[in-house]
Amino acid sequence: MRKFIIKVNGNSYEVEVEEVGAVKEVSIPVAQVATPSPAPTSAPSPAPTPAPKAAEPKVEKKEVVVSPGQEVIEAPMPGNIWKIEVKEGDSVKAGDVLLILEAMKMENEIVAPRDGVVASINTTEGAQVNTGDKLVVLD
DSSP: OEEEEEEETTEEEEEEEOOSSOOOOOOOOOOOOOOOOOOOOOOOOOOOOOOOOOOOOOOOOOOOOOOTTOEEEEOSSSEEEEEEOOOTTOEEOTTOEEEEEEETTEEEEEEOSSSEEEEEEOOOTTOEEOTTOEEEEEO
C-alpha cells in the first residue's frame, strides 16, 4: 500500500493506493556489440536569411472635427470593418446598423445611438481599427 495526500480545491485528502499487478524489474544481459563509428558529416549550411520586408505604408488617420450637437461613434474593440451599411447624408434612426465590425471571427453590429443624419464616415471597408477609433459622426 502507498499513501498519498491529494489537495482538491484547498482541501487535503489522504488516500491509500494498492498496487495490484506489481511489475518486476528484470535485467537481461546484452551481448557486447561493436558499434561502428559515425561517418563524418559536413557542417550544415546556414539557413538562408529572408529578404527584409518592405515597410508597410502607414495610413494616416485624418483628424475628425466634431461640431457641437454632433455625436461620434467609436470602435468598441479592435477589429476589421467588414461592411459599411450607410453613406454620408443618410438619415438613421436609433438602433439602425451603421456598419459591421468583425472581431475574433464574430460580426458585431455598430448601431446608431440616436436618430440623426450621417455627417461623415471615417473608415473604409476592410480597414483595421483599434478601440476608440472614430468611425462615424452623426448630426
